[in-house]
Amino acid sequence: MWYFYASLKAALDLKRTCPKCKHSQTTKLHLRGKTVSCKRCGADIPPPKPNYKT
Numbered sequence: 001m002w003y004f005y006a007s008l009k010a011a012l013d014l015k016r017t018c019p020k021c022k023h024s025q026t027t028k029l030h031l032r033g034k035t036v037s038c039k040r041c042g043a044d045i046p047p048p049k050p051n052y053k054t
């Protein structure tokens with residue numbers, strides 16, 4: 001059942017790409033609509049526009 005957990009985790013974690021250093025990182029679901037800090041350079045990464053309505 002590892003694949004189920006992996007897909008579930010992938011659905012909960014959202015990818016963000018730093019506009020400054022292009023570092024990709026995942027963001028927790030509860031931070032989806034919030035600006036997060038890049039784990040590499042510390043720059044602010046603004047939330048992406050949602051593809052669907054919740």
Ligand SMILES: [Zn+2]
Pocket residue numbers: 018019020021022023038039040041042043
């Ligand atoms: Zn960065």
